Amino acid sequence: MKLHEYQSKTIFSKYGIPIPKGRVAATAQEAKQIAEELGGRVVIKAQVLVGGRGKAGGVKLAKDSAEAEQLATQILGMDIKGLPVRKVLVDEASAIDQEIYFAITNDRAAKKPVMIASAAGGVDIEEVAATSPEKIVKVHIDPLLGLREYQARDVAVAIDLPRAYWKDFVKIAMSLWQVYSGTDAILAEINPLVITKEKKLIALDGKMMIDDNALFRQLDLVEMRDTDEDAPSEIEARKYGLSFIKLDGNIGCMVNGAGLAMTSMDVIKLFGGEPANFLDVGGGAGAEKVAAGMRIILTDNNVKAVLFNIFGGITRCDEVARGILAAMNEVKPKVPMVVRLVGTNADEGRRLLENANMITAETLADAAKKSVAAAKKGK
Amino acid sequence: MSILVDKNTRLIVQGITGNEGLFHTTQMVAYGTNVIGGVTPGKGGEWVLEKLPVFDSVKTAKDATDANATIIFVPARFAADAMFEAADAGIPLIICITEGVAVQDMMRVRNYLDQKKVRLIGPNCPGLLTPGEAKVGIIPGDIAIPGNVGVVSRSGTLTYEVLYAMKNLGMGASTCVGIGGDPVNGTNFTDVLEMFEHDPKTEKVILIGEIGGNEEEKAAEYISSKMTKPVAAFIAGQTAPPGKRMGHAGAIIEGGAGTAVDKIKALEAAGVKVAKHPEEIPALLM
Numbered sequence: 016m017k018l019h020e021y022q023s024k025t026i027f028s029k030y031g032i033p034i035p036k037g038r039v040a041a042t043a044q045e046a047k048q049i050a051e052e053l054g055g056r057v058v059i060k061a062q063v064l065v066g067g068r069g070k071a072g073g074v075k076l077a078k079d080s081a082e083a084e085q086l087a088t089q090i091l092g093m094d095i096k097g098l099p100v101r102k103v104l105v106d107e108a109s110a111i112d113q114e115i116y117f118a119i120t121n122d123r124a125a126k127k128p129v130m131i132a133s134a135a136g137g138v139d140i141e142e143v144a145a146t147s148p149e150k151i152v153k154v155h156i157d158p159l160l161g162l163r164e165y166q167a168r169d170v171a172v173a174i175d176l177p178r179a180y181w182k183d184f185v186k187i188a189m190s191l192w193q194v195y196s197g198t199d200a201i202l203a204e205i206n207p208l209v210i211t212k213e214k215k216l217i218a219l220d221g222k223m224m225i226d227d228n229a230l231f232r233q234l235d236l237v238e239m240r241d242t243d244e245d246a247p248s249e250i251e252a253r254k255y256g257l258s259f260i261k262l263d264g265n266i267g268c269m270v271n272g273a274g275l276a277m278t279s280m281d282v283i284k285l286f287g288g289e290p291a292n293f294l295d296v297g298g299g300a301g302a303e304k305v306a307a308g309m310r311i312i313l314t315d316n317n318v319k320a321v322l323f324n325i326f327g328g329i330t331r332c333d334e335v336a337r338g339i340l341a342a343m344n345e346v347k348p349k350v351p352m353v354v355r356l357v358g359t360n361a362d363e364g365r366r367l368l369e370n371a372n373m374i375t376a377e378t379l380a381d382a383a384k385k386s387v388a389a390a391k392k393g394k
Numbered sequence: 395m396s397i398l399v400d401k402n403t404r405l406i407v408q409g410i411t412g413n414e415g416l417f418h419t420t421q422m423v424a425y426g427t428n429v430i431g432g433v434t435p436g437k438g439g440e441w442v443l444e445k446l447p448v449f450d451s452v453k454t455a456k457d458a459t460d461a462n463a464t465i466i467f468v469p470a471r472f473a474a475d476a477m478f479e480a481a482d483a484g485i486p487l488i489i490c491i492t493e494g495v496a497v498q499d500m501m502r503v504r505n506y507l508d509q510k511k512v513r514l515i516g517p518n519c520p521g522l523l524t525p526g527e528a529k530v531g532i533i534p535g536d537i538a539i540p541g542n543v544g545v546v547s548r549s550g551t552l553t554y555e556v557l558y559a560m561k562n563l564g565m566g567a568s569t570c571v572g573i574g575g576d577p578v579n580g581t582n583f584t585d586v587l588e589m590f591e592h593d594p595k596t597e598k599v600i601l602i603g604e605i606g607g608n609e610e611e612k613a614a615e616y617i618s619s620k621m622t623k624p625v626a627a628f629i630a631g632q633t634a635p636p637g638k639r640m641g642h643a644g645a646i647i648e649g650g651a652g653t654a655v656d657k658i659k660a661l662e663a664a665g666v667k668v669a670k671h672p673e674e675i676p677a678l679l680m
Contacts, residue, residue, distance in 0.1 A: 121497055123577040123607050123644070126504045141649050158501040199498055228643060229496035231471055258641040262633075273575055273641025274549020274604055277630040282671045284633045293634070295641035297493075326551040326558075328520055328532045358534045358554055379555060380673055 016225045019062045021104045022239050023221035026198060027205070030190045033217045037106030046087030049105040050080035056108035059086045061093060061100040064244050066139065071095045076108060098243055109217060114207035115174065116140050117188070119156070119195040121202075128156040128195065130166065130188065134174045136207035162192035183216045198236060199229030248292075248311050255307040257296060264289025266390050267312035267321040267350075269305070271296050271330040279324045282379055288387035291318045296330070305338025310346055319393035320351045322386040324379060327358030336364035340371060351389040355382040396524040396569040397544070397589040397596070398487065398515070399463065403528050406461040406485075407432035408452065408468055408476045410442050414491075415467035418532050419443065422465075425529040430459045452476075452483035463487040465521060465530055470494035473517060477503045481512045488580070489530055490517035497643065500578040507580065514580025518642065520550035520572035523557075533557070533570060541566015543679065544590035546583055547602035548575050548609075548642070552630060552672060556602060559673040563680070568596040575642030577606070583613035591621050598624050598679045601666070603657055605631035606645045610657040618664035626678040627661050628669045629654045 018026070021039040028034045036053055039062065040046040050057045057080075061073030068074055073095050077083040083105060093100045114137030122129040135143050135150045143150055152173040156162050167188035171181045187208065195203040202224040209219045230237050242250050252259030258273065262280075266288050270276035273295045280290040292315070296308050312321055325335045336356065343352075355376040356364040365375070374389060376382035399405075405422070409415040410432025423429050423443060431447045434440075438450030449455035452464065464480045466473060466488065473492040480488045488507070495503075495517045507514050515522060521531015526540040532550070538557040545560075545567050547553040553572055560567065571586050573579055583601060590596045599621075603610040610629065617625050632654040634640045636647040647653050658668050667678040 121501070121577065124609075126501055126578050128498075128501065158498065158505050196498065199496055201497065226497050227639075228470065228494045229498065232496075260635070260638050260640065262635065270551075272549060272551030273645055274547070274552035274602070274630050275555060277604060277634055277640050277645065278549075278552050278555070278628075278672055280633045281630060285671055290633060293638075293640055326554045328534055328550055328554055330551075357558060358537065358551075378559075378673055380671055383671075 016227055016230065016236070016240055017064045018223040018225065018239060019064065019102070019241060020060065020221055021062055021102070023223040024218060026194055026223065027218050027221050030194045030197070032187050032190045032194070033215065035106040035109055035217060035219060037104055039102050039104050040087065041102050043084045043087040043091060046103055046105050047080045047084035050077065050083035053105070053107045057083050058106045058108050059083060059090055060104040060106065061090050061095060062102040062104055063095045063098045063100055064241060065096045065098055068095060073100065101243070109209060109219060110212035111209045112212055113210040115176070115209070116143070116206045117191070117208045118202060118204035118206070119191055120204070122155065125155055127158055130154045130156060130162065130170055132170045132174050140206065156192070161196065162189060164189065179214070180210065180216060187216060187218070198223070199226045199233055200224060201226050248314060252294070252308070252311050255304055257294060257304060257308050257311070259311060260293040261315070262290050262292050264291045265317045265319040266386050267291045267315065267318040268324070269294050269296060269308050269312060269321065270324045271326065271335070275324065275326060279322060279379065279383070282383040283322065283387060286380070286383045286387050288383070288390055291315055296335070301334050302338035302341055305335050306342035306345065309339065309342035309348070313346055313348055313350070318350060320353065320386045320389035321348070322382055323352065323354040324382055325356050327356070327361055331360045332356040332358060332364030333360040333367060336367040340367065343371060350393055353382055353386040353389060355379065396527060397593050398569060398571065399522045399524050399528040399530045401428065401527045403428055403463050403530065404459065404461045405429050405463045405465060405530055406452070406455050406459060408464055408466045408480065410434055410446070410448060411437050411440070412467055416442065418467065419446070421535070422529050425535040427528045427530060430461060431455055452479045452485065456483045456485060461485060463489065463530065466490040466492055468492060474499035474503050477514065478506065481507050481510050485512070487513050489515045489521045490580070491519060491521055491532060493518040495576065497576070497578055500576060504578055504580060515571065516574040516580060518576045519574030520553060522572070523567070523570040525567050531572065533572070537561060538570060539566040542568055542595060542597040544568050544593065544596040544599045545570040545602070546586040546590070546599070547572055548604050548644070549602060549630060552602055555672045556600060556628070556675055560676045563676045565676050565679070568593060575604070575644050577644035583609045584616045587613055587616055587621060591623060596623065600675055600679070601625055601627040602672070603627065603629045604642065604645050605634050605640065605647055605654050606652040608652065611660040614660040614664040614666065617666060624679060626667045626669065626675050628672050628675050629657045
């Protein structure tokens with residue numbers, strides 16, 4: 016789950032990381048009022064969950080509240096990479112001396128958290144990594160020990176931070192570690208962390224991603240979820256605990272297991288079709304989940320055929336078959352359905368579906384070919 | 395011979411009285427796996443399937459049964475604790491089936507287990523199957539026959555697909571290892587390849603990877619530098635859009651890295667035959 020800049024910075028501030036004064040606004044009038052309260056120059060920043068806002072014109076400097084209102088009007092009407100701007104952050108403008116990149120994230124290869132810093136901050140860090148990797152400092156953190164202060168000092172030295180700032184930097188690093196571990200973050204990023212003309216360190220921008228698997232213990236963060244970047248079908252699927260991703264093709268897929276679901280998409284493509292979605296009904300999928308999945312797939316009008324590929328293990332094929340029957344009764348699908356059941360309780364599942372008027376298949380390749388053919392016919 | 399589990403495995407089940415735990419314990423016992431008991435805190439003293447004792451803790455189970463492996467079926471929020479408990483009780487091999495363990499928990503578990511020299515398979519995996527000897531997990535027993543092909547995979551059902559295709563061609567498996575779909579797990583491709591390389595029973599290997607991370611690339615390095623046995627592979631997720639988590643927490647193309655194309659290239663450069671669809675894999679080894 017991604018958090019907006021304003022949400023991330025609110026969390027930073029709660030953990031003691033200095034951020035600019037400012038607030039989020041949903042209307043230009045609100046933006047104007049916030050600018051008046053702040054006085055002086057302000058920055059108006061589009062709050063969307065994609066990178067490259069600045070380049071897209073979503074970040075603008077206003078000299079007073081009147082200009083803040085005008086720019087907020089403009090930015091609030093924008094679409095950035097397909098996402099509507101519904102909120103802007105109005106921050107006091109800072110006079111910047113230097114921009115630093117600083118983040119804590121997961122290093123999956125090392126199986127440890129890693130602190131990443133660079134004196135070349137304020138730009139896309141992946142770009143820095145590609146063009147001048149020597150400017151990036153990485154220090155791994157023992158997840159059992161947590162971040163130690165000396166490690167943060169080592170980073171300060173490595174990015175040539177002047178000595179006068181070490182103490183503040185270490186404090187910010189320790190706080191960012193608390194943010195990262197306290198919120199089950201996958202990424203807690205400050206870019207840029209700036210040194211202001213007033214010789215202060217401030218987190219000017221913030222970005223956070225939270226581990227979906229940890230949301231059960233981060234309930235206050237769940238409230239912050241912005242679903243703008245998700246298709247309505249993806250939001251609906253989440254309610255039922257289904258892993259669903261909408262794609263552009265015309266063959267709906269319902270598969271158990273993520274690897275097999277991806278593979279079913281790949282094999283459809285291999286035989287000349289285009290998958291309409293990724294859908295993993297999950298291990299131990301019961302009838303209710305299957306029915307929900309079918310409803311979600313069939314709300315997509317592009318779908319001309321549906322492929323069910325179920326290889327029973329923890330999932331029992333008879334349960335899935337019952338779900339398919341229940342869903343067919345409810346939604347009365349008009350598109351052809353190709354079904355393949357193998358594994359745990361497959362015989363029972365096949366018996367249940369005998370009179371359901373579905374196209375049956377033995378192998379995955381066979382199932383893919385039959386659904387590609389069915390989708391072509393349905394056009 | 396085989397790797398990790400065989401008929402000498404003495405297995406306990408953590409979460410043995412839960413729905414999934416009980417269902418799969420029944421299946422494992424029916425397969426002939428040497429299941430010797432289980433753990434559910436608060437249910438110590440009860441019996442499962444009339445002959446399997448239930449204990450309140452892994453420590454008491456280990457003391458009473460001398461178990462040398464444990465399989466975990468507890469819900470995600472309790473899984474990390476179950477792994478720590480098993481390691482502290484001195485069980486040398488932990489198989490965690492549970493999906494959805496928080497990644498920071500997994501980093502702590504993995505680093506702790508490494509210090510204790512405990513082998514973890516999973517989490518978010520289908521477990522292990524040494525056909526004809528031991529089924530320690532949820533892989534349907536009847537889809538694989540004994541043989542000389544080692545199978546290692548990040549996926550569950552996709553692995554079944556391959557085992558089933560092998561069986562249809564009369565090809566058997568030495569051991570099948572599901573290492574799981576999480577970004578931080580206990581055992582990686584390279585660990586398993588090394589075990590297969592040293593296992594006299596294994597003559598060929600099938601590797602089933604997917605998008606995300608760089609474990610397939612590391613495996614390719616190991617294969618080209620150290621491995622003498624032939625390897626065939628399949629990589630899932632060629633049609634996966636970047637930046638989206640494809641069901642598995644670890645299956646995501648991040649910053650343009652971890653694509654199927656890159657992995658296939660790395661494996662082919664290491665001399666691995668890569669299949670276009672999973673049912674085609676066994677033929678590549680014939």
